[in-house]
Amino acid sequence: MTPASSKTDLKNLTQEQLINYVESLGQPAFRGRQILAWIYRPGITEFEQMTDLAKVFRAVLAQHATISRFDEAMVEVSADGAVKFGFRLQDGAIIESVMIPEEDRSTLCVSSQVGCAMGCTFCxxxxxxFQRNLTTAEIINQVCAVRDWCLNHDLPPLTNLVFMGMGEPLANFENLLDALSILTEQRGLDFSNRRITVSTCGLVPQMKELGERTDVNLAVSLHAVNDTLRSSMMPINKRYPIAQLVETCKNYRQKARKRIMFEYTLLEGVNDSDADALQLAQILCQVPCKINLLAVNPAGDDAVRSPSKERILQFQKILRDNGYTVFIRTSRGEDISAACGQLAGKGWDEAKVQLNPASQPLS
Ligand code: SF4
Structure with a gap:
């Protein structure tokens, strides 16, 4: 990622912060909006390219500010088309992002932290x-790099983002909010709120605040219907048990017709019985929601088994019979350790791909 310096990285700044920044340099507010629109255009890396800014101001910016980006990545392509990117950060840490191409669009699974403090046993x-939080720029630069990758490789455009990569996004809350502001700002990356999902293991206070301060979609990793089991899988449950989590979801502020997505990973003999399905239906009965079922990826652990297809279908049927919209999600990228819960920033052979061979001409 370039560059390392004491200069202000403009990719860390929301529109409002950028306006404050240019005002601190004696410029009017609209210059901040102008710069924001330049920064997120593919191929823009230098202030010199921002031709509607006065030459003198461009020189001032070059002296005090930078525009970071990921110049290279380690890349692995799955047999099913998913692409895993490993980005080395300035302090040497590696984060991973996974791009899943579909027929007409691509989705990126974005990381928000290096490591994670939440300690979910299946992850x-x-x-x-936990090593550290990502900066806003480090979150944003994953998106910029993969957007450009899709453009340069004739892949469907990157339109959907899910914060389900490395880390608990709500534990890096302020940087996440700044990144969401840049991602959804028209002059920024111009993603639709409807196409961004933030996933959490259940940090209740930040969930409430996310609903109050953004319009993105919320996904909640539930995975169990009783506190004993959920606490054994997800230590956060000891702090915010199921009843409190569900109550928060019930009162979650979101636009009409939006629904929370509950993620439920099925483990054979652990949480996949008819009784579990019925209890799940009962727990969520007052929450406007959808449910995603995902068979666990045993990842070589003999103690963990994935339920049979029949069992998964039966689990889905019980929920559907109780009026829920239920999807069975298939994990992509398992052969390159890019599936849910498999991202570890390890095992790369360090062969890197240049992401920005040449700046693109301005249009
Ligand atoms: S599942 Fe998410 S919250 Fe839990 S340890 Fe993994 S990254 Fe952290």
Whole structure:
């Protein structure tokens, strides 16, 4: 990622912060909006390219500010088309993002932290422990790099983002909010709120605030219907048990017709019985929601087994019979350890791909 310096990285700044920044340099507010629109155009890396700014001001910016980006990445392509990117950060840490191409659009699974403090037992990132939060620019630069990758590789455009990569996004709350502001700002990356999903293991106070301060979609990793089991899988449950989590979801502020997505990973003999399905239906009965079922990826652990297809279908049927919209989600990128819960920033052979071979001409 370029560059390392004491200069202000403009990719860390929301529109409002950028306006404050240019005002601190003696410029009018509209210059901040102008710069924001330049920064997120593919191929813009230098202030020199911002031709509607006065030459003198461009020189001032070059002296005090920078525009970071990921210049290179380690890249692995799955047999099913998913692409895993490994980005080395300035302090040497590696974060991973996974792009899933579909027929007419691509989705990016974005990371928000290096490692994770939440310690969910089924998650490889959790086993790394927590190293640090990503900056706003480090979150944004994953999106910029993969947007450009899709453009340059004739892949469907990147339109959907899910914060389900490394880390608990709500534990890096202010940087997440700034990144969401840049992602959804028309002069920024111009993503639709409807196409951004933030996933959480259940940080209740930040969930409430996310609903109050943004219009993005919320996904909640539930995975169990009783506190004993959920606490054994997800330590956060000891702080915010199921009843409190569900109550928060019931009162979650979101636009009419929007629904919270509950993620439920099925483990054979652990949480996949008819009784579990019925209890799940009962727990969520007052929450406007949808449910995603995902068979666990055993990842070589003999103690963990994925339920049979029949069992999964039966679990889905019980929920559907109770009026829920239920999807069975298939994990993509398992062969390159890019599936849910597999991201660890390890195992790369360090062969890198240049992401920006040449700046693109201005249109
Ligand atoms: S599942 Fe999410 S919250 Fe839990 S340890 Fe993994 S990255 Fe962290």
């Amino acid at each position: 490889v990132t959790g086993s790394m422990g």
